[in-house]
Amino acid sequence: MNTIGIIANLTKEGAIKVVAEVSNWLNDKGITTLITKDCSANIDSDQCLIMESKEIVQKADALIVFGGDGTILSVSHIPGVTRLPILPINMGGLGFLTEVGLDELYTTLDKVLDGNYQLDERMMLRAKIINPNTNEAEIERIALNDAVINKGAFSRMIWLETYIDQEYVSTVNGDGIIISTPSGCTAYSLSAGGPIVCFRLDRK
Structure with a gap:
């Protein structure tokens, strides 16, 4: 990995400081870092480049995301x-979704840079709204967690x-459907009294 992008949720306490420390640490190891402008405080290195999140995703070899599960879900929408x-x-x-804590940060990074890691692949959804007249997608989104179709402002079931x-498969009547x-x-499983669902579950 020669170039690593860093994206952080700046509402988290200490996020800017941690981003600066990690970026400088990676730069000292000869790795170029890509960060957003709002994270660039306290960073002074020719190996740290500032750009928009979309550009970071296009140019990075890997991505470090600081935040919580909501931050990961937000990042998953970037093309x-x-x-x-x-x-x-x-x-x-x-x-x-965010299993590594700050206390494990540098130990984990050392392992990643040494190639001592395993990738967990996550299933994702592609949701489209298709115009029946043209048969073309008017809206298209990618989601890591779910896609929801609901009745909107209608007061009756759909x-x-x-x-x-x-x-x-079937016809469903109600307020909507969640995929x-x-x-x-x-x-959703826990709210219905079910178990935690392993993300490795095979869709087949």
Whole structure:
């Protein structure tokens, strides 16, 4: 890895300081870092480049994300991010997606730079709203956790026909429907009295 992008949730206490320390630490090891302008305080290195998040994702070899699960979900919406390995660092409370704490930061980074790591691949969703007249997608989004179709302002239930791989499954009537990945469905499972769902669950 020659270039590492850093994205942080600056509402987390100490985030700017940690970003500066990590960026300088990586620069000292000959690694170029890419950060956003709002994280650039206390950084003075020719090996640290400032750019927008979208550009960071396009140019980095890997990504370090400081924050909580919400930060990871936000970053997952950036176009092109699915090609990158991401190291999430937890700066919040209990992290389901951000397992590495600040106390493990440099030990973990040393292992990553030595190639001593394993990638966990996460299933993602691609949601499209297709114009029936043109059969083209008017809106398209990628999601790590879930996609929701609801009735909006209607005061009555709606009917939804569901298909998997073009095969009809059933018709659902209610307020809406949630399509979730293994990463996003644990909260729904727990609220219904079910178990924590492993993100490695095979969709088949």
